[in-house]
Amino acid sequence: MSGPELPAGAPPPPPAGHRTPQVPADDSRDARGARSWLWRQRWWLLALVVVIPAVVLAALGPRWWEYRQNTDGDLLFTQIGQPVDYAGALWRLDEVVILDRSDAEAGGVTVPSGAELVVAVVDVTPAASGSSLCTLEFVDPAQDRRWRNEWNRVDLAGTADAASGCEEERVGQYRFVVSWIVPAGVGASGQIELSVLDAEPLRIRFVP
Amino acid sequence: MRRTCSALGALLGVLLIVAAWGVHEIAPTPEMQEAPVAVPIAEGDWGSGRNIEATVADVAIAQQLTVGDAVEPWRGVTNGVWIVVQIEVQSVHRDGPLTLELEYADLLVPASDRPPNSVHLANIALSPGIATTGWAAFEVPVDMPRPDTVAVRIAAGADQRLDSVLVVTVDLTTAHEWDVFVLEPPTERVRL
Numbered sequence: 054m055s056g057p058e059l060p061a062g063a064p065p066p067p068p069a070g071h072r073t074p075q076v077p078a079d080d081s082r083d084a085r086g087a088r089s090w091l092w093r094q095r096w097w098l099l100a101l102v103v104v105i106p107a108v109v110l111a112a113l114g115p116r117w118w119e120y121r122q123n124t125d126g127d128l129l130f131t132q133i134g135q136p137v138d139y140a141g142a143l144w145r146l147d148e149v150v151i152l153d154r155s156d157a158e159a160g161g162v163t164v165p166s167g168a169e170l171v172v173a174v175v176d177v178t179p180a181a182s183g184s185s186l187c188t189l190e191f192v193d194p195a196q197d198r199r200w201r202n203e204w205n206r207v208d209l210a211g212t213a214d215a216a217s218g219c220e221e222e223r224v225g226q227y228r229f230v231v232s233w234i235v236p237a238g239v240g241a242s243g244q245i246e247l248s249v250l251d252a253e254p255l256r257i258r259f260v261p
Numbered sequence: 262m263r264r265t266c267s268a269l270g271a272l273l274g275v276l277l278i279v280a281a282w283g284v285h286e287i288a289p290t291p292e293m294q295e296a297p298v299a300v301p302i303a304e305g306d307w308g309s310g311r312n313i314e315a316t317v318a319d320v321a322i323a324q325q326l327t328v329g330d331a332v333e334p335w336r337g338v339t340n341g342v343w344i345v346v347q348i349e350v351q352s353v354h355r356d357g358p359l360t361l362e363l364e365y366a367d368l369l370v371p372a373s374d375r376p377p378n379s380v381h382l383a384n385i386a387l388s389p390g391i392a393t394t395g396w397a398a399f400e401v402p403v404d405m406p407r408p409d410t411v412a413v414r415i416a417a418g419a420d421q422r423l424d425s426v427l428v429v430t431v432d433l434t435t436a437h438e439w440d441v442f443v444l445e446p447p448t449e450r451v452r453l
Contacts, residue, residue: 168451234388235390
């Protein structure tokens with residue numbers, strides 16, 4: 054007795070009593086039931102996914118941190134005239150005056166053609182242990198420019214007794230005068246940045 | 262089949278080793294990684310780098326240097342010869358010291374600090390937006406053939422790693438030669 058006829062090319066039916074192994078449906082297997090290359094190498098690939106970022110982080114992380122420390126300080130903005138507590142002392146940028154070339158030279162400071170002199174008066178109440186040395190820079194944020202202060206002194210009204218720059222280990226409130234030579238027109242829009250080494254990277258930015 | 266895979270794996274391994282050797286060979290050295298960035302500019306042109314802007318306006322060759330009446334008398338006598346270069350220079354973002362060097366044949370000659378500070382550029386402080394014009398003097402040997410061209414290297418700050426250096430090629434064949442050259446004090450202005 055013959056069974057039903059099969060279409061041409063179809064595989065012959067299994068012999069009676071023979072069970073065809075059942076391969077579970079699995080995307081990781083190909084048509085023959087073998088595991089794919091990706092599946093077989095999955096642990097190596099996973100390790101690569103973890104190891105490559107870890108190596109990059111380990112190689113560049115410390116240098117990135119050093120770069121951050123050296124370049125990005127924390128800025129605390131405050132208005133001119135407002136007192137601010139910084140590095141254990143109380144600081145107040147009392148006054149900023151812009152002198153043109155002729156006025157500056159009348160005050161004894163030579164200013165180049167096309168430049169102006171910015172003069173600032175700062176009141177400081179140091180910590181009980183005494184004052185710290187500080188740096189004051191004039192900043193032009195629009196063009197990312199900054200100037201360190203001049204050593205030549207210009208006296209404004211009421212500053213005859215003022216110091217020339219901040220002083221170290223001074224006890225009790227005092228006042229000092231600093232000045233910067235900048236291109237004409239920059240003084241009105243510029244800002245003044247105060248920093249004390251012990252308090253770095255925090256710095257104070259006095260704005261008009 | 263298995264043998265073919267093993268052969269391919271071995272070939273891949275060899276290729277990776279060769280590639281690693283190639284990468285090692287072409288990898289920049291630490292000196293190259295930190296080398297200054299040379300910005301070539303022509304004599305007379307205003308050139309800009311990251312924190313430096315300058316032009317070389319004039320060059321002269323002199324047997325002796327002296328100073329004008331405005332400053333204390335000084336005479337610069339040398340066993341070699343002086344190359345004096347007039348430079349206008351300013352910084353862009355930060356103030357700081359100016360560094361000047363001269364590539365003379367295969368020598369790298371720093372700007373001389375023998376002249377009084379008031380008449381040369383070697384020790385000035387750069388200021389953003391405020392240009393200083395003055396002379397730099399370089400003392401070079403007389404017993405070696407004088408090159409037709411030299412290069413003036415102008416940089417902001419003493420540490421030039423990864424920073425711009427303006428390199429100005431200067432023609433010495435057209436430079437005026439002086440027995441005694443008078444150095445005048447630098448002047449400052451804001452360039453418009």
